[in-house]
Amino acid sequence: MARSHATMSYRDIKQVVLERIQTGIWLPDSLLPSEMELATEFSSTRTTVNRALRELAEEGYLERKRRAGTRVLNSPIRKANFSIPLIHDEIAATGATYRYSLVERSLQTAPSWLSARLSLKKDQDVLYVRCMHYANNAAFQFEVRWIVPEVVPEVIDESFEQSGPNDWLVRKIPFTNLELSFMATKADSEIADFLDAPVGDPIFTAERITWLRGAAVTYAKLYFAPGYRMTTHL
Amino acid sequence: MARSHATMSYRDIKQVVLERIQTGIWLPDSLLPSEMELATEFSSTRTTVNRALRELAEEGYLERKRRAGTRVLNSPIRKANFSIPLIHDEIAATGATYRYSLVERSLQTAPSWLSARLSLKKDQDVLYVRCMHYANNAAFQFEVRWIVPEVVPEVIDESFEQSGPNDWLVRKIPFTNLELSFMATKADSEIADFLDAPVGDPIFTAERITWLRGAAVTYAKLYFAPGYRMTTHL
DNA sequence: CTGTTATTTATGTCTATATATATGGCTATT
DNA sequence: AATAGCCATATATATAGACATAAATAACAG
Numbered sequence: 001m002a003r004s005h006a007t008m009s010y011r012d013i014k015q016v017v018l019e020r021i022q023t024g025i026w027l028p029d030s031l032l033p034s035e036m037e038l039a040t041e042f043s044s045t046r047t048t049v050n051r052a053l054r055e056l057a058e059e060g061y062l063e064r065k066r067r068a069g070t071r072v073l074n075s076p077i078r079k080a081n082f083s084i085p086l087i088h089d090e091i092a093a094t095g096a097t098y099r100y101s102l103v104e105r106s107l108q109t110a111p112s113w114l115s116a117r118l119s120l121k122k123d124q125d126v127l128y129v130r131c132m133h134y135a136n137n138a139a140f141q142f143e144v145r146w147i148v149p150e151v152v153p154e155v156i157d158e159s160f161e162q163s164g165p166n167d168w169l170v171r172k173i174p175f176t177n178l179e180l181s182f183m184a185t186k187a188d189s190e191i192a193d194f195l196d197a198p199v200g201d202p203i204f205t206a207e208r209i210t211w212l213r214g215a216a217v218t219y220a221k222l223y224f225a226p227g228y229r230m231t232t233h234l
Numbered sequence: 235m236a237r238s239h240a241t242m243s244y245r246d247i248k249q250v251v252l253e254r255i256q257t258g259i260w261l262p263d264s265l266l267p268s269e270m271e272l273a274t275e276f277s278s279t280r281t282t283v284n285r286a287l288r289e290l291a292e293e294g295y296l297e298r299k300r301r302a303g304t305r306v307l308n309s310p311i312r313k314a315n316f317s318i319p320l321i322h323d324e325i326a327a328t329g330a331t332y333r334y335s336l337v338e339r340s341l342q343t344a345p346s347w348l349s350a351r352l353s354l355k356k357d358q359d360v361l362y363v364r365c366m367h368y369a370n371n372a373a374f375q376f377e378v379r380w381i382v383p384e385v386v387p388e389v390i391d392e393s394f395e396q397s398g399p400n401d402w403l404v405r406k407i408p409f410t411n412l413e414l415s416f417m418a419t420k421a422d423s424e425i426a427d428f429l430d431a432p433v434g435d436p437i438f439t440a441e442r443i444t445w446l447r448g449a450a451v452t453y454a455k456l457y458f459a460p461g462y463r464m465t466t467h468l
Numbered sequence: 469c470t471g472t473t474a475t476t477t478a479t480g481t482c483t484a485t486a487t488a489t490a491t492g493g494c495t496a497t498t
Numbered sequence: 499a500a501t502a503g504c505c506a507t508a509t510a511t512a513t514a515g516a517c518a519t520a521a522a523t524a525a526c527a528g
Contacts, residue, residue, distance in 0.1 A: 009481075022408045022447075034508055045483050050509075066490040066509045074405065082316065083294075171308060176256060181465040184418035184436035202418035202436035207463075213256075229441075231415040243511070268478055279513050284479075300479045300520040 008042045013052035016042075021061055021072055028074030032062070035070075082232055084180070086167060087133050087141060096135035102161050103130040103194070107149075114146055118209065118216035124148070127155055129165050132194055138225070142194040145220040151212055169210070169218060177211040182230070185223070197226045204228045242276045247286035250276070255295055255306055262308035266296070269304075316466050318414070320401060321367050321375060330369035336395050337364040337428070341383075348380055352443065352450035358382070361389055363399050366428055372459070376428040379454040385446055403444070403452060411445035416464070419457070431460045438462045 008016075020026045032038070038049045053070055056062045064070045088098040110118075110126040120126075126146045133141040145165050147155050158168055185205040192199040206222040242250075254260045267275070272283045287304055290296045298304045322332040344352075344360045354360075360380045367375040379399050381389050392402055403409075419439045426433040440456040 007482075022410055024408065028405075028408075036508085045485095046509095047484080048482060050511090051481090054510090064509065065492095067492060067507055068490090069508060171262070178468050179465065180468070181463045182416060182438070183461075183463045184438040186436045200434060202420045204416070204418040229415045229417045231413065234412050234414070241512075245511095270478080280479095281514080282512060284481095285511090288480090298479065301477055301522060302520085303478060 008044055008048075010048045010051040010055075013038070013042055013044065013049060014056055017052060017056060018061065026072050028072050030072055032070040032072070082230065086170060087164070088167070091133070091135045091140060094135065097137075099134040099137060100162070100164050101132045101134070102159075103132060105129050105160055107156075110146070114219060118146075118148065118219055120148065120216065124150065129160055131160065131164050133164065139195045139197075140225050142191055142223040143220060144223075145218060147218045148216055151215045151217045165218070166220070173210070173212055173217055176213055179209040181207040183207070187223075191223050195223060195225045201226050204230070242278055242282075244282050244285040244289075247272070247276055247278065247283060248290055251286060251290060252295065260306050262306050264306055266304040266306070316464065320404060321398070322401070325367070325369045325374060328369065331371075333368040333371060334396070334398050335366045335368065336393075336398075337366060339363050339394055341390075344380070348453060352380075352382065352453055354382065354450065358384065363394055365394065365398050367398065373429045373431075374459050376425055376457040377454060378457075379452060381452045382450055385449045385451050399452070400454070407444070407446055407451055409444045409451065410447050413443040413445075415441040417441070421457075425457050429457060429459045435460050438464070 017026075017032075026032060032053075033041070035046045035049045035053065038044075038053075039046045042049065053062060053064065057064045057070070061073060062070050063073050085093070088100075091098040106128050107125055108128050110120050110124050114120065114126065115122065115124065126148055129143075129145045129147065131143050131145075132139065133143065143164065143166070147165060147169070149155050152169075152173060154172065155165075155168075158165075160168070183205050185203050187195065187197050187199055187201045187203050189199050191197075191203060192201065195203070197203070203226070204224040206220075206224070208218075208220045208222065210217045210220075251260075251266075260266060266272070266287075269280045269283045269287065272278075272287075273280045276283065287296060287298065291298050291304070295307060296304050297307050319327070322334075325332040340362050341359055342362050344354050344358050348354065348360065349356065349358065360382055363377075363379045363381065365377050365379075366373065367377065377398065377400070381399060381403070383389050386403075386407060388406065389399075389402075392399075394402070417439050419437050421429065421431050421433055421435040421437050423433050425431075425437060426435065429437070431437070437460065438458040440454075440458070442452075442454045442456065444451045444454075
């Protein structure tokens, strides 16, 4: 809360502005007073008001345009923030014990669909890794991944027997670009087997492609155990 | 691009710092020079450097602590931003034509699971709405929704025959809080029927609970047509 | 040696001011 | 009536300096 009558911080201003939006004092599509006017009202400075409004705009509440002013957005195109934690962090956060297990690791020629998806050269070698992640010894996630050794040559020396490729990649590659998709897939016999689920069960699935300066590094498909929910609050 | 040799903007500084992280000049866990030192190096001011570093920290690249300094994060816990558009915007963005169709609208006593989930009073009345969203006349999403009239009394006068409850709610309620979950479910005969999919097909499903100043406004379950993918880039 | 206190330091934030830039609206021109 | 050019204005960003605050370190007391 703001100090009795002293100057308001940018947080206080954010709070007040947000309340005025949420209580309908400032209706959607309406124009806010200019930064100068608000600075006067809050006996603050334009710089401070600017920061408050800028952050509210980043959070999706306001739209700001030079000369045109700041207006309240009507359709809250608010951004859901899903943080993408390392899987052992995600599991540890629930209090469960994390366990990793390698299923397969082999060098193979990239299948054509992968070459197309990652824009690889024809018949390029890729490292194929399959592994399991467990929470309290229950199946949590089945990971199927391809890694392009041409982009990360060091991967050839990695056995991935003790820890998963994601851990290694995150430490090794400061990825520059990422495409992330979520979908629902049907458990085939292999996935069902690994995830201890009936064949045909709906499986929450993530697909992840990582690029390093324009070149595809890795493609991963992550199959979550039945019952998995990805949740966010905002 | 930076002006030849003049002062660097906070964007330029962000860019340079990010490059130094991504090229390994500043390794994970290592400490960056202080804001003062960087300000000197970039012939800028501490305020400007501060903004650059602050934003990089928000984006998940850096960790900053008073007195302790700024260090490079080893696991970039980057945030995936999924914007939550209105469904007709989402469909229009693909170039398809949006069509809406009401399936059912009825006032009923809240089922006990819903009461528990939304912390409703016992035997409270809720408006039950089921509707379909089509893209180019193909099933896109089947929506099942409960709305609490006690929180939004005006909903009683809404027929939802021409447009969906989401549109109406977004315009009417400046929601204060939102819980959003994604999961994979199995199409039962009803869902399969509406989405024109085989029974048992995996269905990408969203669950959404909206609160207005502590009171639950609406609970929605959104079943997407087979093949739906939620994608983001970062 | 241990626990407490004081000091130092890097970040956090605010103030005051100045310049830059986009753009809505006005005006003059075609 | 449409268009091009100009101007006023609100936001965008930069600067310089100050005080606030958290936390690592050093100094100190028991």
